Amino acid sequence: GESVGLHLxxxxxxxxxxxxxxxxxxxxxxxxxxxxxxxxxxxxQFIIDxxxxxxxxxxxxxxxxxxxxxxxxxxxxxxxxxxxSAVYFCAENDHPGANNxxxxxxxxxxxxP
Amino acid sequence: GxxxxxxxxxxxxxxxxxxxxxxxxxxxxxTTMFWYRQFPKQSLMLMATSNEGSKATYEQGVEKDKFxxxxxxxxxxxxxxxxxxxEDSSFYICSAPPDEYSGAxxxxxxxxxxxxxL
Numbered sequence: 001g002e003s004v005g006l007h008l009x010x011x012x013x014x015x016x017x018x019x020x021x022x023x024x025x026x027x028x029x030x031x032x033x034x035x036x037x038x039x040x041x042x043x044x045q046f047i048i049d050x051x052x053x054x055x056x057x058x059x060x061x062x063x064x065x066x067x068x069x070x071x072x073x074x075x076x077x078x079x080x081x082x083x084x085s086a087v088y089f090c091a092e093n094d095h096p097g098a099n100n101x102x103x104x105x106x107x108x109x110x111x112x113p
Numbered sequence: 114g115x116x117x118x119x120x121x122x123x124x125x126x127x128x129x130x131x132x133x134x135x136x137x138x139x140x141x142x143x144t145t146m147f148w149y150r151q152f153p154k155q156s157l158m159l160m161a162t163s164n165e166g167s168k169a170t171y172e173q174g175v176e177k178d179k180f181x182x183x184x185x186x187x188x189x190x191x192x193x194x195x196x197x198x199x200e201d202s203s204f205y206i207c208s209a210p211p212d213e214y215s216g217a218x219x220x221x222x223x224x225x226x227x228x229x230x231l
Contacts, residue, residue: 008154008155034219034220036222041204041225041227042224042225043117043119043206043208043222043223043224043225044157044206044222045222046219046220046221049219089156089157099145099147099210099220100147100159100162101147101159101208101220102159103149103156103157103158103159104156105156106155106156
C-alpha cells in the first residue's frame with residue numbers, strides 16, 4: 001500500500017559518525033525495497049535495494065537491513081559526510097514482481113561539519 | 114546508465130490553464146512509466162502508471178480527467194494538468210524501469226517538474 005508523509009522526521013549527525021535511518025512498512029506482500037536519496041529540488045536517487053529473500057545487503061558506505069518479522073527496514077551510512085545531507089526515503093513495491101513503488105515518510109538527514 | 118529527462122523543470126501558470134509535462138527515457142525504451150506528485154516536505158505519492166499504447170492506470174483518489182496521461186511512444190510519456198488551480202502546485206516526478214525484460218527492478222527517476230499555479 002501507499003504511505004503518505006505528513007511530518008518529516010529529522011536526524012542530525014556529526015561528520016564522520018555513522019547514521020541509521022529507519023523505516024516501517026505495512027505491506028506484507030512487498031518483496032522489493034529500495035532506499036532513495038533526494039536533494040532539494042531534485043528527483044530521487046537510487047542508493048541501495050534489497051529483496052525480501054535477504055536480510056542484509058551492503059554497498060559502498062551503505063548497508064540496508066530488512067526485518068520482515070516486524071516489517072522494518074533500515075539504512076546505515078558509514079562515516080557520514082556533508083554530501084550525505086538530504087532526505088532519505090524507503091520505498092516498497094506493491095506486490096511481488098511489481099515495478100511501481102510506494103514511498104515512506106522520509107527522513108531529513110543533516111550532517112554537521 | 115539509464116537516464117530519464119523531464120521538461121520543463123519548472124513552470125508557472127495562471128489558474129484555469131493547462132500545463133503539459135514531458136517525461137523521456139533517453140537511452141532505453143519504457144513501455145511503462147510512473148508519475149508521482151510530491152508536496153513540500155512530504156513524500157512522493159504515486160499518481161498513475163502510464164502504459165505505452167493503452168490507457169493509464171490511476172491510483173485511488175487521482176482524477177483521470179484532471180491529470181491526463183499520454184504514452185504515445187516507447188520513450189515519451191506526458192502528464193497534462195488540466196484547468197490547473199493553486200492546489201495543483203506541486204513537484205511532479207516521473208520514473209521508468211530501465212529494462213522491464215531483464216528483471217532489473219530499479220526505477221530511474223527524472224529530475225522533477227515544479228508546477229506553480231497562480
